[in-house]
Amino acid sequence: MAEGVVVVSFRQKIADFLAGKEGLGQIKYMAFGDGGHNEDLTPKPADENATGLQNEICRKELSTVEENEPLSVTGKGVLEKGECVNEVISEAAIYDSNGNLVAIKNFSAKRKESDETYAVSMIIRV
Known part of the structure; x- marks a missing residue:
């Protein structure tokens, strides 16, 4: 299970929350995209200044959210059979429940086949 890169904009939201300026939402959604890899299919480095995915294909509610290590939470997103068929996911x-980007992760490209379920788990350390 890989660690996501917590983006600067969300770290600022944490600071704002601690200063009493605005609330935080629970992590709720995972977006999947195909812009996280190079031409040779190796992953690009994740950018902590990202404002979204390079090329979002779909967004779904997280299937699970767990706090199983100190100072971290793990969100798991699942693409079911028949979803995003033949898309390259990398x-x-x-995202939180307010639609704010929390963390991103890039990985080696994988073409999603029609008869498979594909899951991505991401650890967010605070």
């Missing part, structure tokens, strides 16, 4: 992002 990036994922977690």
